[in-house]
Amino acid sequence: xxxxxxxxxxxxxxxxxxxxxxxxxxxxxxxxxxxxxxxxxxxxxxxxxxxxxxxxxxxxxxxxxxxxxxxxxxxxxxxxxxxxxxxxxxxxxxxxxxxxxxxxxxxxxxxxx
Amino acid sequence: xxxxxxxxxxxxxxxxxxxxxxxxxxxxxxxxxxxxxxxxxxxxxxxxxxxxxxxxxxxxxxxxxxxxxxxxxxxxxxxxxxxxxxxxxxxxxxxxxxxxxxxxxxxxxxxxxx
Numbered sequence: 001x002x003x004x005x006x007x008x009x010x011x012x013x014x015x016x017x018x019x020x021x022x023x024x025x026x027x028x029x030x031x032x033x034x035x036x037x038x039x040x041x042x043x044x045x046x047x048x049x050x051x052x053x054x055x056x057x058x059x060x061x062x063x064x065x066x067x068x069x070x071x072x073x074x075x076x077x078x079x080x081x082x083x084x085x086x087x088x089x090x091x092x093x094x095x096x097x098x099x100x101x102x103x104x105x106x107x108x109x110x111x112x113x
Numbered sequence: 114x115x116x117x118x119x120x121x122x123x124x125x126x127x128x129x130x131x132x133x134x135x136x137x138x139x140x141x142x143x144x145x146x147x148x149x150x151x152x153x154x155x156x157x158x159x160x161x162x163x164x165x166x167x168x169x170x171x172x173x174x175x176x177x178x179x180x181x182x183x184x185x186x187x188x189x190x191x192x193x194x195x196x197x198x199x200x201x202x203x204x205x206x207x208x209x210x211x212x213x214x215x216x217x218x219x220x221x222x223x224x225x226x227x
Contacts, residue, residue, distance in 0.1 A: 002156065031213060043157070043202060043217040056212025090156050098213020099145050099206060104156035 003027065004105035006091050012111045018079040021108045025072055025093030031055065032074040033094070033102060034066055038087040049074055050097050081112045115140060117205050119218025126225050132190040134221045136203035139184065143205040147215070148177065148188050151200045160201070161188070193225045 003026035013019055025032050034046040045058035049068035060066075063081075068074045078085060088109050092102040118137045126132045136146075147162035163170045163177045163186065170177045176189040190197055200222050204215040 002158065004156075033214065035215075042219050043204075043215075045214040045216065048212045048214060050212070056214050058214055092156075094213060096213075099208040100213070101147070101159050101162065102213065102215060104149075104158065106156050 002103040002105060004091060004093050004103050006089075006105040006108050008108060009106065010109050010111075012113065013081060014113055015081055015083060017081050017112075018077065019081065019110065021076040021078070021089050021091075021110075023074045023076070023091030023093075023105060025074070025091075026103055029093035029095050029103070030072065031094045031097060031102075032068055032072070033092040034060075034074070034076050035090045035092065035104075036087050037090060037107070043090075046076070048098070055097060078110070083112050086110055086112045115216055117203060117216050117218045119203050119221060121221060122219065123222045124224070126193045126223065128193065128195060128225055128227050130193050130225075132193045132197070132223055132225070133187060134201055134203070134223070135185065135187045136218050137183075137185045138205050140205075140207070141184070142207045143216075144208055145206045146177070146179065146186050147204050147206075148175075149202045149204065149217075151202065151220075157202060190223075193223075195225045195227050198223055198225050 005024045030051045046060040048056040066076045088107045092104045148160045149157035151157045174191045179186045203218040
């Protein structure tokens with residue numbers, strides 16, 4: 001158990017809908033990262049927050065947004081969902097701003113029908 | 114330039130054998146190279162990591178070899194066990210203003226036969 005929690009574990013929704021994925025980092029970790037894992041694209045970095053502020057951005061679609069709250073938990077919002085958004089979404093956390101161990105959560109499996 | 118290329122895509126090893134997975138990168142600004150292990154239905158878990166000022170790091174049966182001039186690094190699993198059967202990912206990150214994003218290789222599916 002990495003200490004990173006993610007909810008929900010599974011999510012099934014329809015195209016065009018909006019969903020919110022939630023992540024709680026390990027106690028004491030200030031950075032939260034979001035990654036997408038799909039069969040064709042592998043593990044892709046989406047976005048990083050450090051202590052409530054956006055720190056780095058990857059190839060995150062404009063339909064996707066994230067935030068980190070004062071209690072350091074983070075939410076990833078996916079809107080106008082398309083079939084191709086079906087993937088595993090992982091959250092990871094680390095102590096600092098980057099360059100140290102990232103601990104991954106168990107993931108949320110999203111299926112868009 | 115931000116890519117990390119990993120090979121092989123899949124690997125079958127007999128129990129007790131040595132598993133070797135290779136990764137190559139182009140960006141010399143990378144300064145942190147972790148390896149992650151992922152079991153089906155689980156999140157990636159850190160196995161071992163290295164920085165470019167070290168040529169080799171060993172933790173138990175797992176060893177990273179790092180060749181800075183060739184821009185390559187590899188994972189060696191000694192005395193491979195069926196419980197090692199999983200997908201392995203190499204990764205790299207750049208410090209500083211680019212935050213801590215990890216750039217992952219495509220993964221290697223390892224199967225250790227009893």
